[in-house]
Amino acid sequence: MANYGIISLIWRHKMTNQVCIIGAGASGLLAAISAKNNGADVYILERNLKIGKKILATGNGRCNFTNVDANEYHYNHPAFVKQIFGQFGPDKTLDFFEKLGIVPKIEDEGKTYPLSEQASSIVDVLQYEINRLSIHVHFDEFVNKIEKKNGRYLIKTKSKTYEADKVIIATGGMTLPKSGSDGSGYALAKYLGHQITNVFPALVKLELDYPYLKHMDGVKIKAEAELISNNKILHTEYGDVLFTKFGISGPTILQISRKANELLYKKQEAFIKVKLIDHLDYKALFERFKMQHEKTIEMAMIGLIPKKLIHPILKESGLNHFNDQVHNLSGKTLNRIISLLFDWRFLITGSKGFDDAQVTAGGICIDHVDAMTLESKLQKGIYFTGEVLDIDALCGGYNLQWAWSSGYIAGKYAAITT
Numbered sequence: 206m207a208n209y210g211i212i213s214l215i216w217r218h219k220m221t222n223q224v225c226i227i228g229a230g231a232s233g234l235l236a237a238i239s240a241k242n243n244g245a246d247v248y249i250l251e252r253n254l255k256i257g258k259k260i261l262a263t264g265n266g267r268c269n270f271t272n273v274d275a276n277e278y279h280y281n282h283p284a285f286v287k288q289i290f291g292q293f294g295p296d297k298t299l300d301f302f303e304k305l306g307i308v309p310k311i312e313d314e315g316k317t318y319p320l321s322e323q324a325s326s327i328v329d330v331l332q333y334e335i336n337r338l339s340i341h342v343h344f345d346e347f348v349n350k351i352e353k354k355n356g357r358y359l360i361k362t363k364s365k366t367y368e369a370d371k372v373i374i375a376t377g378g379m380t381l382p383k384s385g386s387d388g389s390g391y392a393l394a395k396y397l398g399h400q401i402t403n404v405f406p407a408l409v410k411l412e413l414d415y416p417y418l419k420h421m422d423g424v425k426i427k428a429e430a431e432l433i434s435n436n437k438i439l440h441t442e443y444g445d446v447l448f449t450k451f452g453i454s455g456p457t458i459l460q461i462s463r464k465a466n467e468l469l470y471k472k473q474e475a476f477i478k479v480k481l482i483d484h485l486d487y488k489a490l491f492e493r494f495k496m497q498h499e500k501t502i503e504m505a506m507i508g509l510i511p512k513k514l515i516h517p518i519l520k521e522s523g524l525n526h527f528n529d530q531v532h533n534l535s536g537k538t539l540n541r542i543i544s545l546l547f548d549w550r551f552l553i554t555g556s557k558g559f560d561d562a563q564v565t566a567g568g569i570c571i572d573h574v575d576a577m578t579l580e581s582k583l584q585k586g587i588y589f590t591g592e593v594l595d596i597d598a599l600c601g602g603y604n605l606q607w608a609w610s611s612g613y614i615a616g617k618y619a620a621i622t623t
């Protein structure tokens with residue numbers, strides 16, 4: 206009997222996977238909790254002195270932690286994401302966080318926040334759970350190499366070498382590098398034989414080449430914005446558009462920015478088209494100008510568009526004297542003004558970069574990652590989660606949802622497979 210006890214203890218010990226998670230961000234924390242709940246011996250290596258630094262910056266400090274419509278798969282590799290969401294999707298995520306104490310507050314377009322409207326609530330409950338499960342987080346540990354030796358992994362930081370059966374790389378992308386995610390995970394993956402696709406900032410403000418931007422700085426409008434390339438509309442959004450001295454911003458532009466940067470990366474010309482007038486058609490606008498024919502053109506545009514946009518529109522129409530009366534304008538000039546109000550185009554020259562972006566497009570190529578388990582197809586026992594992978598999505602809680610889902614699934618399989 207006693208022998209059976211010892212044998213089963215040794216057997217259980219042998220069956221317990223020791224899982225090392227690199228990164229205590231959104232996906233790493235979920236991976237740790239999931240691995241521990243599935244029976245693994247878990248620890249985390251984090252370069253910062255705290256967990257979840259980036260989470261605190263999300264949703265303007267409110268943390269748009271999921272989207273109840275996340276099953277719409279607004280991702281660059283929807284089929285891959287679908288396999289993970291099929292196992293742990295938005296519903297299970299809401300459930301997971303509700304059990305930790307987060308009451309969800311659903312706003313427009315399915316965006317979901319904690320009722321407290323504080324991103325720190327999410328970090329606090331995750332910290333509580335990590336403590337409750339006795340998961341050790343080794344802070345101030347920057348991992349610079351992972352090697353395999355005698356069937357186990359050696360995880361090297363500046364001063365120490367850790368060991369584990371399984372390693373989950375949850376190091377994030379390259380956005381907001383001061384939060385700790387500066388792309389170092391790509392080097393770890395590359396060393397293990399993985400390919401990294403082109404990485405560029407997404408969900409980011411765009412820079413424009415337009416001579417009157419200084420004049421337009423600070424103007425915020427609700428408008429339709431379109432991404433145009435080769436005279437084809439590639440993406441349309443409606444909502445807040447903000448002009449700045451360097452270019453254009455606002456939620457609509459962030460959504461468009463991924464595709465825009467992709468085009469720029471491929472050296473293709475891309476434009477943002479803004480439709481300033483929404484409720485009137487061409488004929489109605491023409492009539493409106495005709496009725497105000499005695500006014501100066503500048504005055505006739507008051508009440509139609511924000512004042513700071515009037516001079517740029519008139520200048521672009523070829524006018525230098527804004528006090529010309531409407532009835533003195535040629536039909537061609539009036540036509541040009543009206544056309545610009547419906548179709549104002551700006552050449553995109555770049556974006557604000559990783560410091561300002563919300564997500565990284567590109568990353569570890571998914572071709573060599575198992576879509577069910579997130580285990581590397583090249584290195585057994587290595588898993589990837591979150592933004593370090595070539596997965597990104599639109600704004601609206603989708604990126605964190607990917608981080609939670611992928612973290613949870615990788616943690617589970619790292620714990621249960623031998």
Ligand SMILES: Cc1cc2nc3c(=O)[nH]c(=O)nc-3n(C[C@H](O)[C@H](O)[C@H](O)COP(=O)(O)OP(=O)(O)OC[C@H]3O[C@@H](n4cnc5c(N)ncnc54)[C@H](O)[C@@H]3O)c2cc1C
Nearest residue numbers: 228230232252263264269348377385386591592602604605
């Ligand atoms: C300003 C901002 C606002 C955002 N708002 C939202 C939002 O409201 N909703 C949404 O869905 N998404 C939002 N996102 C995106 C979302 O935050 C990320 O997609 C998500 O946090 C990615 O999670 P992750 O676990 O992959 O990486 P991260 O959360 O970046 O975590 C990576 C962790 O790994 C650590 N690390 C990195 N390299 C190493 C190393 N070599 N050794 C040890 N540790 C390392 C880092 O310090 C960090 O703690 C926002 C992003 C930004 C920048």
